[in-house]
Amino acid sequence: MPPRAIPRPQAALLASLLAVVSLLCASSSFALDARALYKQVKGSVVLVACQTSEGLAEGTGFYVGDGSLIATNSHVIKGASIIVLKSDSGDLQVPVDLVDMDLKRDLVLLRVEQPGTPLFLVPRLPEVGEEVLTVGNPMGLEQSISLGVISGLREIKGVRYVQTTAAISHGNSGGPLLNESGGVVGINTFYVSEGQNLNFAVSSIHLLRMLPSGMANASPPATGQAPVQAALRDSSAAPAIASRTALIENRQGGTLLVVYGDVPAGLQGRDTQLEAQLLDDSGRILASHRFLPDRTLTRYQLQTLHPDAIEARLRQNSPLPGGVEGKIPYMTVFSNLPAGATTARVRPARD
Incomplete structure (x- = not known):
């Protein structure tokens, strides 16, 4: 018996059903x-x-x-x-x-x-x-x-x-x-x-x-796909300023990278401008921004960070900046972390 021809409307419907089945099969694979x-x-x-x-x-x-x-x-x-x-x-x-x-x-x-x-x-x-x-x-x-x-x-x-x-x-x-x-x-x-x-x-x-x-x-798991946030590490290699990093949850459920520390005595001054940088393993700068250090955290920074996270995470590493006499602390926040970033460092800003 020769193959039975399928009317056009039915053929279109069958093709649609087959497409849906193919999509479901594809989506079920992991x-x-x-x-x-x-x-x-x-x-x-x-x-x-x-x-x-x-x-x-x-x-x-x-x-x-x-x-x-x-x-x-x-x-x-x-x-x-x-x-x-x-x-x-x-x-x-x-x-x-x-x-x-x-x-x-x-x-x-x-x-x-x-x-x-x-x-x-x-x-x-x-x-x-x-x-x-x-x-x-x-x-x-x-x-x-x-x-x-x-x-x-x-x-x-x-x-x-x-x-x-x-x-x-x-x-x-x-x-x-x-x-x-x-x-x-x-x-x-x-x-x-x-x-x-x-x-x-x-x-x-x-x-x-x-x-x-x-x-x-x-x-973090030893894989090239490990979250960039977890792979960030501190860098104190000269001439960078010694810094610490912490991952902080913000109020919207996202993750911020906080870079903080103290400005060396030789660099302290009202007009001292610092530059925070995120680098990959080859030393290429992926992101940076400049900022001025201060003796206290800004209201914006305090409102952005989750207070429980500050207490639980920063306290483990060192006291929050601002309480050490004779030292000017700095703190800056990266809200967007580029893929491949592995090192955070702070330097005096250069023109």
């Missing part, structure tokens, strides 16, 4: 390399088993900071008389100390004797549409992964949540929600059972602020 990412992070994720008055409860945790801390949800260990952590290799250990707990944000930090490889806490909110992966222990099925995308950013009663289509279940609580480079963008916390793919993680920004004073965030 650029994120799940196999490589899982191998990269699995050793940092643990099973959290708790003995409570109601029986055995399980969740997920992961190493942060210098590797001596385990992060998880506070509801995972609620009412626990015994807490046991199990690594992907099967090793068991018991936490030796409860370092910090934030019930409002459902986060807790536990100290352990046997450190592990910490995961980098991304100091910014992800973008809607970013691909993500979860690693956890849903229903006791250890080291399970799921893929998805960031489907929304929410704020509920002062807590920032990352909404994702990456599936989570009981047992995933406290586990990491990871971006494609292996940075933690959220801590899996709850899902809405009445809907579909409505999963929520507390933003990593909240967990980053809980790290003990003086303890640094883990290093």
Whole structure:
């Protein structure tokens, strides 16, 4: 039998349907390399088993900071008389100390004797549409992964949540929600059972602020795609003025780079003009601007920065400029960070 001819209207409709199917198939593919990412992070994720008055409860945790801390949800260990952590290799250990707990944000930090490889806490909110992966222990099925995308950013009663289509279940609580480079963008916390793919993680920004004073965030993943904000480092190479940098969250949820320090005595003067520069690894200047130092922070700078972030991040490095007698402090802010920037430095401005 010869092929049956399809009328033009039906043919057009069929072509449209095929185009939609092709688009859906294309959009369901992931650029994120799940196999490589899982191998990269699995050793940092643990099973959290708790003995409570109601029986055995399980969740997920992961190493942060210098590797001596385990992060998880506070509801995972609620009412626990015994807490046991199990690594992907099967090793068991018991936490030796409860370092910090934030019930409002459902986060807790536990100290352990046997450190592990910490995961980098991304100091910014992800973008809607970013691909993500979860690693956890849903229903006791250890080291399970799921893929998805960031489907929304929410704020509920002062807590920032990352909404994702990456599936989570009981047992995933406290586990990491990871971006494609292996940075933690959220801590899996709850899902809405009445809907579909409505999963929520507390933003990593909240967990980053809980790290003990003086303890640094883990290093960014060793990838060429690591966030430029996290890769910025201080530069005190002559003839640059010694400077410090800090990543600060602004009130709109973005990330600013603050460059600050003290003006050397030989350069102090009313008309001293400084130039802050952002450079790549080859030394090429990607961005710069000039400014005048002052003894106090400007009102604009104080209003732009999030006060909690100032206290949590700048205080870890050194006191805020302005309180040291005989020294003139400086502080300037980059709100747009160019791709490839790795070094921040400050120099006397040159004509």
